[in-house]
Every structure is written in C-alpha cells, then in structure tokens.
Amino acid sequence: MKKQTIITNSAQETIEFAKIFAGDLKPGLVLCLEGQLGSGKTTFVKGLAEGLGLKHPEQVKSPTFVLMHIYKAKTPLYHFDCYRLNSREELENIGFQDFVNDPHAISCVEWAEKAGDLIPEDARCIHFEILDATRRQIAIS
Ligand SMILES: Nc1ncnc2c1ncn2[C@@H]1O[C@H](COP(=O)(O)OP(=O)(O)OP(=O)(O)O)[C@@H](O)[C@H]1O
Ligand SMILES: [Mg+2]
Structure with missing residues (x-):
C-alpha cells in the first residue's frame, strides 16, 4: 500500500476512492481511520465494504454505540x-484482539487513537481532514 494524499469533492467521490483502494488490500490488514467528526471515516468504510464485495453497502453505519459491526463481504x-x-x-x-489479528479479514478502526496499544503495530493509518463543506483530504501513510 503506497503513501498517497487525495482530495475528494463529495461523499460519493470518497466512496469511489475507497472502492478502488479496497482492491489493493490484503486480508489481515488493520486500518486506523483518524480525523475529526464528520471528516468522512464512515463514508470511506462504506466504499471499502462495497469494494470488498458487500452486497448491500447501505447497511454500513457508524458502530458508535455498539463499538463494532461485522460486514459479511467476500473478505469479511x-x-x-x-x-x-x-x-x-x-x-x-x-x-478486539482476536478480530484485528484475524488473517482472513480486514479491520478498520475509527478513532483508533482511543484504542491505544491494542492496535497492532503493523496497522496502517488513514487521516481525514475537512477542507470545506464538500471537500475532504485523505492521507494514507
Ligand atoms: N468529500 C466528502 N467525503 C466524505 N464525506 C463528505 C464529503 N463531503 C461531504 N461529506 C459529508 O460529510 C459527512 C461525513 O460523515 P461520516 O459519518 O463519514 O464522518 P466520520 O468521520 O465517520 O464522523 P464520526 O467521527 O462522527 O464517526 C457525511 O454527511 C457526508 O455526506
Ligand atoms: Mg464515523
């Protein structure tokens, strides 16, 4: 996964970017999604789920109150x-530790900062920045 920074101009563009991004991912990967409220983390996960073959990506909603959702995409x-x-x-x-160490699934963690050292060391980080009402900067490191 190479480092890159892109700017999307709508939620749909973020979804499209995430769909393409999903094509490159190897099972076992953990993605930390960081950035302020409303910066597009959940929107990105929706695209990721679609890219991983989830039939009904509209089911992707923020698991804020339940901590976790499992989506049965081709790659879980x-x-x-x-x-x-x-x-x-x-x-x-x-x-949590069993899930993020599952070699057959992809994990994404919004507000990963709060999970501290429970995040595996080889996790990759994606940072979301609000530029204005419809533009988001997405930086993959
Ligand atoms: N370019 C864009 N990319 C993504 N979302 C955008 C964009 N422009 C506007 N939006 C809007 O910003 C909001 C992003 O919400 P989303 O739930 O994805 O944020 P979040 O980072 O997950 O927030 P939270 O920290 O509350 O979980 C949505 O209402 C979406 O329609
Ligand atoms: Mg969210």
Whole structure:
C-alpha cells in the first residue's frame, strides 16, 4: 500500500476512492481511520465494504454505540468505532484482539487513537481532514 494524499469533492467521490483502494488490500490488514467528526471515516468504510464485495453497502453505519459491526463481504470487514470508548477493557471484552489479528479479514478502526496499544503495530493509518463543506483530504501513510 503506497503513501498517497487525495482530495475528494463529495461523499460519493470518497466512496469511489475507497472502492478502488479496497482492491489493493490484503486480508489481515488493520486500518486506523483518524480525523475529526464528520471528516468522512464512515463514508470511506462504506466504499471499502462495497469494494470488498458487500452486497448491500447501505447497511454500513457508524458502530458508535455498539463499538463494532461485522460486514459479511467476500473478505469479511470488521468496523470499529472507538469514539465513545471508556476503557480498553470494553474493547478487550468484545474480543478486539482476536478480530484485528484475524488473517482472513480486514479491520478498520475509527478513532483508533482511543484504542491505544491494542492496535497492532503493523496497522496502517488513514487521516481525514475537512477542507470545506464538500471537500475532504485523505492521507494514507
Ligand atoms: N468529500 C466528502 N467525503 C466524505 N464525506 C463528505 C464529503 N463531503 C461531504 N461529506 C459529508 O460529510 C459527512 C461525513 O460523515 P461520516 O459519518 O463519514 O464522518 P466520520 O468521520 O465517520 O464522523 P464520526 O467521527 O462522527 O464517526 C457525511 O454527511 C457526508 O455526506
Ligand atoms: Mg464515523
């Protein structure tokens, strides 16, 4: 996965970018999605799910209150949102470490900053920046 920075001009463009991006991903990968509220992290996951072969990507919604959703795409996609996380135990209790170490799935973690050292060291980071109402900068590192 190469480093790149792109600017999208609409939510649909972010979805299209994520769909293409998904084509390059190897199972086992963990993606940390960082950036402020409304910067496009969940929108990106929707495109990712579609790119990974999920039949109904409209089911992709923020797992803010439940911590995690599982999408049964061709490559399973685990979607975490740590925004409301109170303690690392909450993540440990749902089996976070087993999920992110699943070699057959792709994991993405919104607000990964809050998961601290539970994030595997080889995770990749994508940072989302709000430029204006409809433009987002997406930086893959
Ligand atoms: N270029 C763009 N890319 C992505 N989303 C965009 C873009 N322009 C506008 N939007 C809008 O910004 C919002 C992004 O919301 P989204 O839920 O994806 O953000 P988020 O980063 O997951 O926020 P949260 O931290 O609350 O989970 C949506 O309402 C979307 O329609
Ligand atoms: Mg979100």
